[in-house]
Amino acid sequence: MxxxxxxxxxxxxxxxxxxxxxxxxxxxxxxxxxxxxxxxxxxxxxxxxxxxxxxxxxxxxxxxxxxxxxxxxxxxxxxxxxxxxxxRLEMIPLEVIVRNVAAGSMTKKYPVKEGMVLDRPVVTIDYKDDERGDPMINDDLIEVLHILTADELRKVKEMALHVNKVLTRFFDKCGIRLVDFKLEFGKADGTIYLGDEISMDSMRLWDKKTGESFDKDVYRFDKGDVIAAYRNVLKRIIPDSGV
Ligand SMILES: Nc1ncnc2c1ncn2[C@@H]1O[C@H](COP(=O)(O)OP(=O)(O)OP(=O)(O)O)[C@@H](O)[C@H]1O
Ligand SMILES: [Mg+2]
Structure with missing residues (x-):
């Protein structure tokens, strides 16, 4: 219980x-x-x-x-x-990533420096399959492999960019820059829902003033106390949460 x-x-x-x-x-x-x-x-x-x-x-x-x-x-x-x-959703095996600033794998795969602000938000999609190392996938493959129809994919991208707008605006007010984040979607009764989580594990968050990380990169790269960083985010987004 x-x-x-x-x-x-x-x-x-x-x-x-x-x-x-x-x-x-x-x-x-x-x-x-x-x-x-x-x-x-x-x-x-x-x-x-x-x-x-x-x-x-x-x-x-x-x-x-x-x-x-x-x-x-x-x-x-x-x-x-x-x-x-x-x-309960029938999960779509895609990791939908929205990027506002270059960081993480993007700077390894492409000639772009960490911290470069992108001209516009970019959506990239990985096929969610740990054994295959979550390879990047494109629109044609998503359709041909019957993961989503063209209409559904359009809808998913539109939702991801909408989420980005809402979150970016909110974090900005909290003094945090939303660098990038990962979403997962699923279906129930013909509707596409946002599933999984939106947390400090799934977003890159940088202090607007100092550039300090408040997300899983603190753990990935041993930058300090990851729980203090996560708590810091909660204090900023929900000041009365008492965490
Ligand atoms: N509403 C939902 N209905 C069904 N499955 C869901 C729903 N929301 C999330 N899930 C699935 O539940 C699982 C959550 O577990 P978790 O995120 O720890 O595992 P993971 O995705 O296998 O690993 P990781 O995210 O660390 O790569 C994921 O497989 C996710 O796709
Ligand atoms: Mg997961």
């Missing part, structure tokens, strides 16, 4: 940072944000007290914000501080 939901003994799926359980309601799932932190496709792995709760709190906050802006999300309610009840 956890909050108001009964969590089965065995998860349906145990990911690298979250565990997904069936719920009594067949249209819903229980997502527990764990304290596990991984990087470089699981090569680096640690556990940090509070990490699950911090990411779950941020994710709930942003999903609610996006719903209010007309973007359908899987979020239904929280049953515990680290546990989100979500709409």
């Amino acid at each position: 956890r909050g108001t939901s009964v969590i089965p003994a065995k998860p349906l799926y145990e990911g690298k940072a979250k565990s997904v359980y069936a719920s009594e309601n067949p249209d819903e799932l229980i997502v527990v944000f764990r304290n596990d932190m991984t990087a470089f496709n699981g090569v680096k792995h640690d556990q940090f007290t509070d990490k699950g709760r911090l990411n779950a709190t941020a994710s709930e906050f942003f999903m609610k914000m996006l719903e209010a802006e007309g973007i359908p999300t899987h979020h239904i309610r929280m049953s515990a501080p680290d546990t989100m009840i979500v709409r």
Whole structure:
């Protein structure tokens, strides 16, 4: 028993940072944000007290914000501080990445320096498959491999750019630059929903003034106390959250 939901003994799926359980309601799932932190496709792995709760709190906050802006999300309610009840989706195996500033893999793959502000937001899409190293995929392949129709892909990109607009505007007011982020989408009853998470694990966030990282790069590159960085984000976005 956890909050108001009964969590089965065995998860349906145990990911690298979250565990997904069936719920009594067949249209819903229980997502527990764990304290596990991984990087470089699981090569680096640690556990940090509070990490699950911090990411779950941020994710709930942003999903609610996006719903209010007309973007359908899987979020239904929280049953515990680290546990989100979500709409069960048929996940689309794509990682939809929106970039505002060059960083991370972009600077490895292309001749662009970290920190360069892009002329406009750029959407890049990876095929979500750890064993294949999440290769980048293009529009033609997405259609030909029957992952999405052209119309659905257009919709997904439009939603991703809408999310970017809402989040960029919000973070800017908090003194944070939204460098890039990753989204996952899924389908239920013919509708495309935003699924998974929007957290410090899935975004790159830099202090507007100092350029300091407040995201998983702190862990990836041993830049300091990752939990202090995550907490810092929550303090800025939800000043009364008491984290
Ligand atoms: N509403 C939803 N319905 C069904 N599955 C979902 C929903 N939201 C997220 N998921 C899936 O639940 C899993 C969450 O686990 P997690 O993110 O830890 O694992 P992962 O994606 O395998 O690993 P990583 O994200 O670290 O590469 C993912 O497979 C994600 O696609
Ligand atoms: Mg994931």
